[in-house]
Amino acid sequence: MGFKYFSRLVIFLAALASLAIVAEAQKSVSQTTNNQNEAQKAWDSLIRTKGGRDKLYSVTNILTESYYGTTRLFVMSNRLWQFSTGFDGQPDLDVNDGHMAYAASSRGTYGSQPVEMDPCDYERMMFLLETKSCKPEILGVTRVREGKRVLDVIQTVFSGSRVDLAYEPEEQLVGEARVYWSAGEIGHKYRFDKYVDVDGIKMPTMIADSVDYPKFRDLDHFVPVKISLNVDYDPKIFEPPFIATTKDTWKRKPQ
Secondary structure (H helix, E strand, O other), X not given: OHHHHHHHHHHHHHHHHHHHHHHHHHHHHHHHHHHHHHHHHHHHHHHHHHOOHHHHHOOOEEEEEEOOOOEEEEEOOOEEEEEEEXXXXXXXXXXXXXXXXXXXXXXXXXXXXXXXXXXXXXXHHHHHOOEOOEOOEEEEEEEEEEOOEEEEEEEEEEOOEEEEEEEOOOOOOEEEEEEEEEOXXXXXXXXXXXXXXXXXXXXXXXXXXXXXXXXXXXXXXOEEEEEEEOOOEOHHHHOOOOOOOOOOOOEOOOO
C-alpha cells in the first residue's frame, strides 16, 4: 500500500508540475502577444503622426541632401543614385539600378558588381518608417528613462536588421534610431531633430549619424539635411554610361 500511495503521490506531483509549466508558458505567450499588440498600436500611432499610410504609400522617391555634400535619390522600390565628394575633392557617383551597383568618377565608371537593392534598406526606411513596398516587423515596445527623459522604444526589424526607434511619447516623432550589427550590440546610431512638414509628411531637418567605434564617436553631432519627396528626376541617370558630374545631374532635363 505504501509503495502504491507513494507512486500515486509522485504521479500527482508530476501532473501538478506539468500544469504549472503549461500555465507559465501560456502566461509567457499571453504577455508576448499583449506586448506585440501594444507595439503595433504604438507603431500605428507613430505612423499617424508621421502623416498617415496614405501619404507614406504615395511616395515614389525620396531625395536627401546633406551638409556633408552627399545627395541621395532613392527611387521605389530598389534603385539608388548617390553623388558625393571624396576626400580628394573629386566627385564620386554610386548607382544601383536594382540589380547592379556601379561606381563612377568624373572619368567614368570604374567598377560594377551584381547587387540587388533591398526595398527595406534601413537607411531609407528611417525617414519613411513604412511604405507600400516595405512594412517592418514589429517586435515590441518598452518605456525607458534616459536621464531626465522618458522615451518609448519600438523594437523593429528592417530586412533582417534589428532597429530600435526611440521617441518622446508626447511628440510621437522618432528622435533616435539604433541599428544593431549583432545581438545586443548597437553598431550604428542616427538622431533626428527639428521636424517640418514635407508634402504632408513629417521629416527632420537635422540629422546626426555615428558608428559605434571610438574614433568615430566624436562625429555624433547634428548637421542640416534637406529632404524632398516625389521629385521629377531624369530616368536616364540609371542608364550607362555613368559619369560623376554634379549633384544636380539627377534632375530632368528641359525638353
